[in-house]
Amino acid sequence: MRVLLLGMGSRGDVQPLVALGQRLRRLGYAVSLAAPGDLAHVVAGSGVDFEPLSFDLEGPLREGSGREALRGSAWTQVAEARLMRQVMAQTAGALASDVSCLVDEADAVVSGALTFDLVDALLAGAGGRGRRARPRDRSKPHLYAVFAPVWPSAHGSSVALALRPRSTSWANLAWSSLAGRVALDLFRPAGDLVRARRGLPRQHFRDCAAAAERTPTLLAASPSVVPRAADWPPALRQTGYWVRDDAGREALDPDLEAFLSAGDAPVFVGFGSMPTPDPGGAVRDVVAVLGRLGLRGAVSEGVAGLTVGDRSGGAAAEVRGIGPAPHDVLFPRCSVVVHHGGAGTTAAAVRAGVPQVVVPHAADQPYWGRRMADLGVAAPPIARKDLTPDRLQRALEVALSPGAREAAYALGERVRAEDGAGDAARMVDAYLSRRSSGPTTSD
Known part of the structure; x- marks a missing residue:
């Protein structure tokens, strides 16, 4: 048949x-x-x-x-x-x-x-x-x-x-x-x-x-x-x-692999297929917040146009712009996943057992953001139009807390089973x- x-x-x-x-x-x-x-x-x-x-x-x-x-x-x-x-x-x-x-x-x-x-x-x-x-x-x-x-x-x-x-x-x-x-x-x-x-x-x-x-x-x-x-x-x-049989087996880009291996687990930032009104400003805000918190970052440039620019020296030295990468391989190696709240990206972050920051843009994305907050793996979602450096920093601080990390790990175990x-x-x-x-x- x-x-x-x-x-x-x-x-x-x-x-x-x-x-x-x-x-x-x-x-x-x-x-x-x-x-x-x-x-x-x-x-x-x-x-x-x-x-x-x-x-x-x-x-x-x-x-x-x-x-x-x-x-x-x-x-x-x-x-x-x-x-x-x-x-x-x-x-x-x-x-x-x-x-x-x-x-x-x-x-x-x-x-x-x-x-x-x-x-x-x-x-x-x-x-x-x-x-x-x-x-x-x-x-x-x-x-x-x-x-x-x-x-x-x-x-x-x-x-x-x-x-x-x-x-x-x-x-x-x-x-x-x-x-x-x-x-x-x-x-x-x-x-x-x-x-x-x-x-x-x-x-x-x-x-x-x-x-x-x-x-x-x-x-x-x-x-x-x-x-x-x-x-x-x-x-x-x-x-x-629904997860592919071969999930988690794909190799990462060698440059990304080298970046991940060179220091602490970074914060992933990516908005999928959701372009943003001011991508340059969004990247500057992300770099500034990660710098204040002493965190490394991997920014998915892709469709959202979040171009990191100069990757050598200065404040952006620990923030790397990356191309397409398999989420099921990358997310488990990140400390936090900052994303737009798409159903597939949310599922990948949940399965990875990693805390999240959800920045909904449209459609069902606010729902997934609320569910992550209700389950204790994220702060309340921040609508894209309301995203500011201070709000992003507070949400990251929640995601990095022991409670959110423990909740994300436990949820990931249940879902992977x-x-x-x-x-x-x-x-x-x-x-x-x-x-x-x-x-x-x-x-």
């Missing part, structure tokens, strides 16, 4: 699926992973077949107008949402055509947040409209994979977007449901295009919610970090993080085995 994994999005949307694909291959499945063409390097060497989509995604998001819009998301999420809607609209035709061909060739499909509605449209029945339409072609199994707790919930600690993050409230359920409506509007262009071509009605939010509720859903987030909510639907199953990708693969296998043994009444 061939299982198609759809990795539309950035590296953080693709890398966990590589881990799932490796585990499914162990169970005897043929696995292909579709993702934007510029993410081939994320899949390379994994043993999972790569199916490049006919467009790049990370590059356009990080250049020109895309870069400017993401830079604006450091101050407001409106620009980020506008950019995502624009990207999904511009790629709708190519995405619909690519995924349609790939779904036709697959025996089962695992989609993500950006492709769920598209796959639902491709598998929709062609007979009738509205309430009389067949909800789904049940001959082809469809599963849904998410990497953040985006399902609407009243429990603030278990939903990424909550008005009252540390309590259980109807306001959280209402607000996260509204966020789901907004997300559907952002992600639906390709699905709308398929339905229009097939003469099917455009989905209302309630239709999409019903489809998601009956679709087996895998949440790839450790229960030690995201507590299970009592109001999640039965179709939602939680596992630990989980087999999230293996558990997910076994759940997929059990579901597909049930489906192949006979007809079912629901997904």
Whole structure:
């Protein structure tokens, strides 16, 4: 049986699926992973077949107008949402055509947040409209994979977007449901295009919610970090993080290896794919704070544009600018991880057992920052627009405290003991085995 994994999005949307694909291959499945063409390097060497989509995604998001819009998301999420809607609209035709061909060739499909509605449209029945339409072609199994707790919930600690993050409230359920409506509007262009071509009605939010509720859903987030909510639907199953078989085996750049070996464990600073309005000023602030605290630093220059500049002599002598590096290898050798709060980066820092400073820029990042603070491994998150040298210094002092270090170490041990990708693969296998043994009444 061939299982198609759809990795539309950035590296953080693709890398966990590589881990799932490796585990499914162990169970005897043929696995292909579709993702934007510029993410081939994320899949390379994994043993999972790569199916490049006919467009790049990370590059356009990080250049020109895309870069400017993401830079604006450091101050407001409106620009980020506008950019995502624009990207999904511009790629709708190519995405619909690519995924349609790939779904036709697959025996089962695992989609993500950006492709769920598209796959639902491709598998929709062609007979009738509205309430009389067949909800789904049940001959082809469809599963849904998410990497953040985006399902609407009243429990603030278990939903990424909550008005009252540390309590259980109807306001959280209402607000996260509204966020789901907004997300559907952002992600639906390709699905709308398929339905229009097939003469099917455009989905209302309630239709999409019903489809998601009956679709087996895998949440790839450790229960030690995201507590299970009592109001999640039965179709939602939680596992630990999905980590590649070969995690931790990649070699670091020789220069970085030499830097790490030359002194105390440095503070890692990196904001992933989140550009910042004043990268030069941000680096100067980081260098100044690390200098005051007597700490070494490794600054990920990358997309955020955090260029350290002169690496010899002066205040920056113990602050090194670095290129891309495997987090699962680098983070365990750092004293603190300062990051933007992306789901994948947070998971890597948790697994490393290292305290953190979270500087959220957008989307679900504030949630991960709050969870790290609630778990005792970080100070309360500092929104990017509120980041100052004094706030950064206070957050680093909290992260370097014995309490935070002990909490991070203990949390890391618990999370590393989980087999999230293996558990997910076994759940997929059990579901597909049930489906192949006979007809079912629901997904």
